[in-house]
Amino acid sequence: MMAYLKVKRSALTFGPELGEGGFSTVYQATWRQSILKRQEVAVKRLHKVNPSEVEIMSKLDHPNIVKLLAVLDESPDYFLIMELCTGGSLRSYLDQRHGNRLPLDQLCNLAKQAALPLKYLREMEILHKDVKSPNYLIAKGKILKLTDFGIAKNLKETMSNATQSASYPWMAPELMKDLKLSPTYDIHSYGVVVWELLTLEVPFQGLEPQVVVMRICGDNERPPIPPDCPQPIADLLRKCWAVDWRKRPSIDEVLSVISDRQAVAVAAKIDRQRQILDGSWMLERKIGGSAASLLTKPYGMAVNHQGDVCVANWDAAKVQVYSQQGMHKSSIDTKLGLKPGTRSWPREVRISSDGSLCITDYRSSLKSIVLLVGIGKSGLQYHLKTNPQLMKTLV
Structure with missing residues (x-):
């Protein structure tokens, strides 16, 4: 001691x-x-x-x-x-952001800081039992610290009857059902804290305790995972919230996922592009249309720095530019500048590090043409480059 x-x-x-x-x-x-x-x-x-x-x-x-x-x-x-932790609680900090969601790097940093004390407690064979955003305080240097051990228990007591209840929105189902604690009880609560970091919202806000119990235990409901949540974190949350406490991840598994920021960032980028291309606007309504501005055979897609979606349309030998809402904004004729009779087959669209688009076009002579496309205040701007090695200099 x-x-x-x-x-x-x-x-x-x-x-x-x-x-x-x-x-x-x-x-x-x-x-x-x-x-x-x-x-x-x-x-x-x-x-x-x-x-x-x-x-x-x-x-x-x-x-x-x-x-x-x-x-x-x-x-x-x-x-x-x-x-004394002068920065207030994590819950207060999230409320003060007024819906301005955390950057991914900051989210991972806070999630890791929230997990580290749980790893230490596991080594000390202690269960906190009241892990939630109001019980994380922000100290000098933006260090997150866990507090309030008023209902904490030793792990050897975890399977005994629980005489004190924790906070219902963060509570694991085993405690609600039969007043039993489990060694992974805090992992469930931690998952809810990560969900708060993702959404800034309060779980099951405004609901009476008995309603929360009914939803979690009776309906097996959990806080809704945002559609743009990076896949590694979404999978982690589902595991943290498993009904069977034996199927929840260990704290070491949690830290392994949260600490791999590069993997999370890559997954977030892929998910964001997939959401834009497949979910947030109705591109499918444009495929097969007869008008010149509509798509017939889209081969390559990319999202530029303004959130517009650029699609290589093979049949029409064009690159179409659409807003996120699916409105057609402009087109690029990829045959422009070619000799009469030369076929243009735009196939691949990629985004470069400066926000421009890089389009690979295959001509009938099998020589590639690269078009660099940018969208500025004056509208769509582009120019042709016949050097295929230029592709290697773009990200």
């Missing part, structure tokens, strides 16, 4: 209230440790003393877990003095 100090009430000067839960109220305070040394701290006043919370917190020492610094025990008052 790590040592912690016992202090007197006179050593604390209380400031504003930071938050209140079912079992405690948290204040900001100044702790006078000596004449020359003062420290800003968070002070948690327990409405009901829970000795196991102090016992568990006194064992913990991890950069992503709020540290217990001292205890004030002067009946009837019982306070835990802990390090």
Whole structure:
């Protein structure tokens, strides 16, 4: 057990209230440790003393877990003095974004920071039991720290009856059904936190606890995964939310997926293009049309930097440009500049690093032509390049 100090009430000067839960109220305070040394701290006043919370917190020492610094025990008052996290809770941070979703790199970073304390707790054979966004605090340097061990348990007690309930929207189904805990209980809750990072939303917001229980246990419902969620993360969430706790991933598996940002980023890019091409606009209505601007045999597709979709139309020897809503914007005649009688077969459309499009065109002589296409304020601009090696210089 790590040592912690016992202090007197006179050593604390209380400031504003930071938050209140079912079992405690948290204040900001100044702790006078000596004449020359003062420290800003968070002070948690327990409405009901829970000795196991102090016992568990006194064992913990991890950069992503709020540290217990001292205890004030002067009946009837019982306070835990802990390090102060000035950035507020993760839930508050997400609310303050007002729907402006997190960049993928930041999402993966926060998801990893949220998982690291769970790995440490697993090694310490401790189950937090109340993993949720309000219980992650943001410290200096944008470090995420897990707090509130009021209902935490040792793993050896996980299969015994649970006498205290956690927060229903984050609660795993085994606790709702028969008041049993499992060794992977926190993994289910962690999945809900990652879903919050993805959507910024509150799970099952506004629903009464009994309705949440009915949906999770009776209907096997889970928070809806966004359609543009990168596939590795979507698969991870489904595993985290498995009804059978034995089928949930280990914390090491979780960290393996979340830490591989390159794989997640590549999957997100592919999913985004697939969504634009297959879901968010009705390209299929244009295929087979008779008008000159409609598609007949689309061979290659790409999305430019403005979100427009460019399609190589083989039969018409054109590259068509459509908005995300499916509206035709402009066309490129790939036969322009060729000798009369020369056939043009645009096949491949790719996006370059500068936002321009690179189109490979196969002529009847089997020599490739590269067209560089850009969309500017003056409209569609393009020019021909007959050097096939130019393709190698484009991303």
